[in-house]
Amino acid sequence: MSIFAQRLESVMKEKGIRQHDLCTMTGISKSFISSYLAGRFAPKADKLALIAKALGVSEGWLMGYENSVKYSYSPGNVARIAVKDSNGRVISYRPVTYTNASKANKLTFYICRDGNNFPQIKSGDILLVEKCADFEDEKHMYAIRKGKDGKITFRRPRFNGEVLVLSGENTAPTIYLDDYHSEIIVIGKVLELRRDMSKEDEEDEHGH
Secondary structure (H helix, E strand, O other): OOHHHHHHHHHHHHHOOOHHHHHHHHOOOHHHHHHHHHOOOOOOHHHHHHHHHHHOEOHHHHHOOOOOOEOOOOHHHEEEEEEEOOOOOEEEEEEEEOOOHHHHHHEEEEEOOOOOOOOOOOOOOEEEEEEOOOOOOOOOOEEEEEOOOOOEEEEEEEEEOOEEEEEOOOOOOOEEHHHHOOOEEEEEEEEEEEOOOOOOOHHHHOOO
16 A cells, blocks of 8 residues: 555544545545545645645645644745755745744755656656755655765665665665765755646556
């Protein structure tokens, strides 16, 4: 079962919301809700937004890219965050609602342009990254670069004895920090993924 399906089921149980209730609250058909809960496919961006709003949680948390379940929509928690490309250049800005507005200065969006984590993360996905100096845990994916001029990519750390291994979610080359430690720069940990699925058709959504 996918992370999205697990979290959708857990928050529905927590709030005592049945499938029929969620259909009524969102306008999404029962067949779609059933498919989401079974993990057959994840919702498109528009349906994800409806579900998150109805359940009072963030879209990022539902998709497995955010720590906090509750999401505050007060104006004081809306910040204008830079969007950077894989070279670290600012190309635009996006608003973000975050549970702790004081962290806004530590947040940056990065556009993914690699295939290390396909299909969990696709080229063109925008990832919200919180700045940190080093790897803090194995739960998060981290934005890293090899040297100051390297492309920004995304890897998950795994502590293997005395060796820290950085791996993609697929068969991408693994980085062992005993070999590359001096060259790897940690940019920050991934909190949220944003994907524009508006152009995907229903067959893509069903995994065909």
